[in-house]
Amino acid sequence: MSMCFPPCSWSGSMRNPLHKRFPRELRNNIGKYLGMFLMMMFAVAFTSGFMMAANSIVVIGDGMRDAYVIEDGHFVVDFQADEDSIADVEALGCTVYQDFYNNVPLSLPETASGQLTDLTVRLYQNRTQVNLASYAQGCEPTQANEIALDRVFCANHDLSVGDSVTVNGQEFVISGIMTLPDYQALFEKNSNFIFNAITFSVAQVTPEAYEAIGSAGQTFNYSFVMNDRSLDKPTRVDIEEEMMKTLSSDGETLSDFIDYEDNQGIGYATDDAAHDQVMWMVLVIILVVIMAFVFVVLTGATIEAESAVIGTLLASGWRKGELLRHYLALPVICGFVACSLGLVLGITVMEEPMAGLYYNSYSLPPYHLIWSWRIVFLTTIVPFLLLSGITLFGLMRKLGNTPLQFLRREVAHKSRRHSLHLPDGLTYPTRFRLRVLIRNLSHFITLFAGILFASLLLLFGTCMLPVVQNYASQMRDNVAAQYEYVLKTPLELQGTSSDRAAYAAAEDIAYSDNALDGFGDYGYFSDMIRAMSVDEDATPVNTLENSSEAIAQVEKFAMATVEIERAFGGESEEVTIYGIQPDSAYWQGLDIGDGKIVATKGLAEKTKLEVGQSVSAYDAREGEAYDLCITSATESETDMSLYMSIDDFNQLFGNDADYFNAYASNEPLQIDERFVASVITPDEMDKIADQLVDSMGSIMQMMMAVAVPVYLILVYLLTKTVIDRSARSISYMKVFGYRAREVNGLYIRPITYVVLGSLVVSMPIIVSMLTVLMKVVFMSYSGNFPLVIPASNYVLLFVVGVVAYAFVAFLHVRRVKRVPLELAMKISE
Incomplete structure (x- = not known):
């Protein structure tokens, strides 16, 4: 040289x-x-x-x-609260603000996209003290014919500042497009499983406009702010319970009471963004x-x-x-x-x-x-x-x-692999290719490892959506009955017509006197019961009638929510404990009773529970911890629940022996809405599934946009390295008279075999690695997301790998043609 x-x-x-x-x-x-x-x-x-x-x-x-x-x-009462009642509540350590609203029909201009007829807007007066609006465009209404609407709702319907809408028959001009901080996700009811920014919106108008629309049917909502905003949840809940008791003793009728941590409209969006960061960290x-x-x-x-x-x-x-x-x-x-x-x-x-x-x-x-x-x-x-x-x-x-x-x-590193004896019956091209493979074995192992990592990245991007879709479909299957009615307080469905009439009349009396108690324990209808000379320890009877056939197939059960620490990550998983009938027609095959507790497979995987192991469950609202010993497990991979008999449930939580707070039914039931906290149905689970797919689908596309180019570049770099290391040998072959096509057959083809073989052989290893990665990715999400890889994803991975390598091989073939003959001569010098 x-x-x-x-x-x-x-x-x-x-x-x-x-x-x-x-x-x-x-x-x-x-x-x-x-x-x-x-x-x-x-x-x-x-x-x-x-x-x-x-x-x-x-x-x-x-x-x-x-x-x-x-x-x-915030809390909602049936009638506007007395000033003395509000003063008594504020004496407990908070400030209470009027935040009344009215749900009224909304009509959009014909030019708005997605024109719908069944639209609802929740009207507020311009807020000046609590839950202040943030304006993205325009300003708050100052005239009686102006209105401010939610930003996402306006985006979904192509509404802008200056457009006209009709609210309860009156025409308004949009003066501003805003966000209300307690409606970051547009939940019409906090008990809903999914938000709705298509047919529901919130709005602000001037006080004059609010009065002009009419206060009939308005909701008497009161928002409160603690004097000490650093209180932890158990302490805050204790104060809130005192607030409920105070309102009840003052003769106010509570129909809703929600702590801000339980308000989905406040924390849903930021929780979603925080969870997604874990995915991108992986x-x-x-x-x-x-x-x-x-x-x-x-x-x-x-x-x-x-x-x-x-x-x-x-x-x-x-x-x-x-x-x-x-x-x-x-x-x-x-x-x-x-x-x-x-x-x-x-x-x-x-x-x-x-x-x-x-x-x-x-x-x-x-x-x-x-x-x-x-x-x-x-x-x-x-x-x-x-x-x-x-x-x-x-x-x-x-x-x-x-x-x-x-x-x-x-x-x-040198070895004696090149001296291995090959069978004499092999043709010369085959023997030569085997020698290339043997002499470059360490390089091909490196190539295999690179394809393994690249395939892991690609499969990670492609299987995220199927995992979410599988989770969503299993959520539907986990609903034991067609209707699960979760109650705010126990309510008997079965009663005589005279019982229903008595309770309906007592309710009317209580409403007219504004004297009903709140939701404390069983006392929701205590004044009403005393007024009607009924046993005051009795459970209230539903005022709406259901058929005997519907009641016959109804099953009582109890529910409670606790937190159990996850396997890693330092956070807790929200777990539902069910107290069900030992001979339940809806939850079958569960070995419960006599203190036995059944955990689901998904919960066991998420929290590393084992049969025979005790686990600590914490009730954040009550500030109580319970030690639970798991006796068996089900095969449900996504359900995050514990099951026990209803008698064991009531004993665990210190309830009365006949306590329940939910009904399971395959028939729709007529229940006083004042008692219903939420209704769980398979259709509601489908809505959650659609929202999960919609919210995560775009993120999956972004991840694919990262995975595919990185995959192509990685395969190119690794195969190029193998070709570069063989450049001297390729030059020798050209000196010996081999044409470029023949050299490709001797050098490119072995690389092709390694690439194709690596794509196949690496699959089981990738699945094992991906199983672990998925646990990390979804650890911060509520629920368990088992790994599901459709067969089409394996095919897609192989096809992308082949296409990527075909492109790379084309570049290498051109590179082989450019390997100069003098390279061999220079080395010889």
Whole structure:
């Protein structure tokens, strides 16, 4: 090799002649550096953009409590509360605000998209003290014919400031498009399982407009703010219970009472964004592992390819530290530019579309970027440090060889695999391909590992949506009856006509006197019972009549919600405890009674429960902890429940022996709505499924946008490395008279076999790794999400792998044609 180098004394100066090699090295290895650059840039741009947006939304949402004076809770009474009653409640340590509203029909202009006739708007007067509105466009109404509507509702119907709508028969002009902080997700009822921004909206009007529309049928809602907003939930709940008792003793009739932590309209959106960050954190980890793997491979390939040059430089007097800095320079510069540009693209190009995924569904204040150094560190600095550190480590390890070893190209690990005897009956091309495979076995193992990681990333992106869809479908199957009526307080369905008439008359008397008790214990109708000379310890009777056939198939049960610590992550899982009949017609095959407790498989997996093991369950509302011993488990993978007999349930929670708070029925029941907390049906579960798919579908597409280009680049870089390592042998074959097509058959075909084999063989390993990853991804979500990979996903993975490699192989075939004959001659010198 004819190379001339200047004295090594120049190397420490700014005129280091080795720097002149940078342009040539970059040009000769443009594929390697471009691939590394694009992979890092894509990874940093997507992950930093999404996580910065999701983090900003969480911070914005958390800051709304103080910025917009979000309530600590609210209660609803049947009639406007007396001033003395409000004063008694405020004496307990809070401030109460009138926040009345009226649900009225809404009509949109014919030009609005998605024109519907069954629309409802919840009208409030302009709020000035609590739950303050945030305006995205326009301003709050100041005229009697002006109205402000919810931002997401307006977006769904293409409404803008200046458009006209009809509210309860009166025409209004939209003066502002806003967000109410207690309706970040548009739940018409807090008991609903899914929000509705299509047929339901909230609005603000002037007090004059509110009175003009009419207060008939309005809801007497009162919001309260604690004087000490740092109270924990058990302490706050104790005060709220005192508030309910005070209102009841003052003769007020409560029909609703909700703490802000239980209000889905307040916390639903930020919880969703916080949970999704875990998913992208897993993606970041996968990408970092992939990049670390690629850096190791590329560093080793660089040293092997440059071994003769390095040996010559060392023999000429260059120090290893000088060579280390030289070979570290290009990867570090490439990585720094890629990470920096990726971060810039992430926060300028990707961030707002990522935030838009949430703003299309949730009513949040105007978005603005909130810088987070934690996210910059995780998505940008860590990959760059990883590149620099691994490249440095690989160079130091390789540069530990002697100059003679470098000159002889003995820096790579040698073995005796090339001396293995092959069967004599094999044809020459077959024997040659086997020799290529054997001699490059370590390289092909590296290729297999790379395809494994790339396939893991791709399958991770493609299987997220099927996992969510499977979870949603199983939620429907977990509903034991066609209707599960959850009650606010026990209510008997079966009673004589005289009983129903008596309770209906007593209710009328109580309403007219505004003297009904609240929801405390069994005392909801205590005044009414005493007024009618009925046993005051009796459970109230439903005032609506149901057929004897419907009542005959009804089954009483009890429900309670507790928290159990998850397997890892430091958070708790919300678990429903069911107290059911031992001979239940709806929950069959459960071994309950005599203190036995049955856990579902999904709960056991999420919290690492084992049969025979005791677990601590915490009731956040009551501040009580219960030790429960699991005696058996069901096969339900998504249900997060515990089952026991209703007698054991009442004994555990200290209830009366005949206590219940729910009905299971396959027939619709007529129940006084004042007693119904929620109705669980399979159709409601379908709505949840649709919302899950809708909210996560766009995120899955984003993840695929990351996975596919990274997959292509990774396969290209790894297969290119194998071709580069065989460049000298390919040159020899050309010298011996082999045509390019024949050389492709000898070198490209073995790589093709390895790629196709790796795609198949890696599948079981990927599934095992993905099972663990899914547990991490969905650990912060409520419920258990078992891994489901449809057969079509395996086919898609294989097809994408084949297509990606076909594209890469086409580039390699062109590269083989360009391998010069003189390469072999130069080596011989």
